[in-house]
Amino acid sequence: MLDFIVKRFIQVIIVVFLALTVVFFLIRLSGDPTTLFLPPDAPREQIEEYREQLGFNRPLYAQYGDFMIDAVQGDFGESLRSGEDALGLVLQRMPATFQLAFAALIVSLLIAIPLGVLSAYKRNTLFDRIGVGLSVVGQAIPNFWFGLILIFIFAAQLQFLPSSGGGSISHMILPVFTLALYSISRFVRFTRSAMLDVLNKDYIRTSKAAGAPTSSLVMKYALRNSLIPIITLVALDLGVLLGGAVVTEVVFSWPGVGRLLHQSLLNRDFPIVLAGVFIIAIIYAVINFIADILYAYVNPQIRVK
Amino acid sequence: MLKKSLLAVLMLLFLAACTEGTDVESQNGGADESGNTDGEQQESIVIGFEGDAATMMANHDVNYTTDTLIRNIYDPLIDRDGQTGEFVPVLAEEWENIDETTWYFKLKEGVEFHNGAEFNAESVKYSIDYILDESNGSYYRSRWVDVEEVVVVSDYEVEIHTSRPFPSMIERITEDLLIMEPGYVEEVGVDTASNEPIGTGPYTFVEWSRDNHLKLEAFDDYWQGEPSIKNAEFRIIPEFSARMSAFMGGEVHLFKNIPVDSVEEIGEDRVGEVPSSRINYLALSNLVDGPLEDVNVRKAINHAINADELLEAVLNDYGTRITGPLSELNSNYVETEDYAYDPDLAVELIEEAGYTPEDLTLTLDTPSGRYPMDSHIAQAIASQLQSIGINVEVQVNEWGNHLEGVQNRETGDMFILGWGPAFEPQSTIENLFTEDAPYSSFYDEELEEKIFETNALFDEDARFEGYAELQHDLVEQAAWVPLWQQADLYAINESLNFSPRVDEKINVFEISWE
């Protein structure tokens, strides 16, 4: 096990390193952003001077070398626009993004697992069909569009929920549901099929035949046995949620990392983009890492069975 | 067994993360709710703003969002009148141009910074030196390089010496310079000062949560008197729909940039309008090979575009037509002739130039969301030109790409751009119609000579004559298609006293509750 963890850990480091390299070259290829920050009437020789100061006129490999040496020490340079530490700016927004993503995850679980269990339990009834139908539709809805519609209905027409900014619980409701929509849909279907798999297993059939009351049976065996695959999926989906947060944060002006990255892409504020890529790659890698360890635990048991 | 404990740990992790989140949020929530209850409303204001400042440091980031926010904390030496755009003394009482390279300023006495330090000539010198010091990386420096030295004459007198004649000095002082407290910046360092600013302005800094909010508190010892609004919050809401619903729900009392079609929804009595000093135009490039090198074709385009119809139908008449290179708000503005909408004449002119309209295929680049209805205007212009047979290929660009394209002259025949805030002809004409300047992509050798001659003039009358002539010449050359001054539209809570300013600034000091 330890061997496996060490191996995976080294992989995480390689993955983060390569991700940074690729994004570094990708954004350096898009030209240099100096003129976006200078007043429009800046004379040509001035633009050159700033370019030199920001290091954009140096050979690419030299820029890359310096960047990597600094990045290893946690220094991603300063925001081109504000001159503030780029990594610091990204880390500042992390709590807001985590808050949104975790809240959406909890909401998805609270809604999706009971729905999925019930659907499996009442298999092929009207309830099941509607549940599955809605989750299929839910996966086809673009979440920014859903967010706009929620704003239109709840913030503009009914005016009982705020549409923007961080803050109180009521500020969270619309963005959290917007972000959770996709996960809810996925989890319902997944929980249902995981439950059905277990329900069809021999030992459940046997105890059913032996006359165990059905509802307690479902709770006792099936749910417990399908939780492992569900939790693994959840761990993986946390990454998807963090990605979906970009769009949701923009729609609801939520002060998180996604909005910062979108803004920084529009401003071509590259140090922030790179610092953001670094943080997201690490989070993703860690989530995958945990999911892998989970699989490693689960697999031997599956084999025994 | 292992499986179970692992499960439990995971569940705990999620729960812990969740509770942590709730903590953060309830703290914020508590602080956030002030200013929303009716009792406190007379004291507080929440302003919805489309973008956040990059820094709280004065004299650093050349950006309208940064400038608008921090002008509530810092004072300038000279400001503009919010309605006429004329210079108004603030921390400078009077000023004088001693000779071509020397400017003199007499400063206000008895003004204090938020930390009790005294405002004097040293603070002015320090603020300008901050811009000039390369190691600070201020983006304003490009405009100030010709400043050689700031000399402290006495406690309340300074002189600015320039290496070259600098006729637009007062303009630069007004637009760019805000006064910082030297002792404070020296003591805490630039990093801290960039996050916790100290100025002489009407509001003191309370809290800044990036991309979320900036909270300010009235500075009761403000030299112009106690501000009427005690607590001000700028809430950063980039998406219009979110800004709008926050306003409709009463969470936000004021915001800028309403799309013209939403005016009705807000109610005209809650909408404030001011003609901005920013102009929008359609550039006709004669630096790109093509039919637009011919003055007759450029004239024809001017005749074929019905700007009045665009203004009425696309902008619902929110905007003020311009006919030349400058808006009325500019010093030395003169009225110029208008190219009347006349599609037949346009066709004639094109034929005179040796083409038929069907021969012409022109490209038209536009940004999206930068200026009111920009990409719609572009598509409507294309449709108007197509109606006389000219083929137009519209290319809508994301703003960063558009600006880069314009600056590198990668756009084709025509593009849409705005310019401003513009109050005096020098920077506009010089930056738009010379060979090195990319923003109109129009160049004429003779005109360029004239532009440089006029810019160097110090005599007021000669300057006026020069710029008047230039304005007529540029129209005669059909250097571009002038469109309009933008109308800045503000949504204003019905019991708020607020007059929108021509320079796009939001000075909370000028706002009060009824």
Place this chain on the structure above:
Amino acid sequence: MNATEVMDNQKDKKPSKVKDFFRKLSRSWTGMIGFSIIVLLLFLSVFGEWIVPYDPMDAPLSKGLLPPMTDGHLLGTDQLGRDILSRIIVGARVSVIIGLATALLAGVVGTIVGVIAGFFRGWIDVVLMRIVDVQLSFPFILLVLVINAVIGTGLTNIVISLAVAGWVIFARVVRSEVLALREKEFITAAIATGVSKFEILVRHILPNIFTPIIILASLQIGTYIIAEASVSFLGFGVQPPEPAWGNMLNEGKDYIFSSWWLITFPGIAIIITALGVNLFGDWLRDTLDPDLKGE
């Protein structure tokens, strides 16, 4: 492997293949719905410009922002007076191109990488799969955004960025299919009898991974269409005046309070499309390869 059998069956009964397809399809009403939506979409994208009630580019400014069911505009008009229904019909083409072209590009690249990695194994497998890991360590939509910020916007660039972000999933699936195939008897037998690697690849491997690729592609297309709309919403997508559902939403988002129809109808068009493609993909998976059922 089931896929092999399906393939072989299909080869044997070529004339009845189409009949067989519809017979199976008719047993699943969700599959039918999905299939009908796809047929409608393909029809609109080919013949759309001939059946539109109005010229989708024509902008009579005086007729701007008409609500639905006025003046013969079933779904109303936009800011410039253009007919929304016509723009939605013509916009179907962009979604179809995005979906198909991206799936094709990502599928081909992913398949090549996956086959090389799975068939040749060794260091090249390790290197390629590390690259795949790198990409998977990044949110799909963010990657698409970064790429479009760099290479620019427009239909071609969107297809490129979506494919660059999307090929990895094909590579992974194809690799594991190839790995599984390698262990199959008929392949080990072929290797043992000295058939050349190239021949094994072309005659045995490629035909047998075709089905899972098609299934995966059909399941990915919905994702691409939604991603394009999201990227357009963020300002980096297919740009007007070319009518596309994503940019219609982007242009209409500021009118949500005054003219709800501007964002409602293109949004519904996207949902119906994604739904249709997903339903069909699900059906295809369940029918052709029951082993893949579930996640």
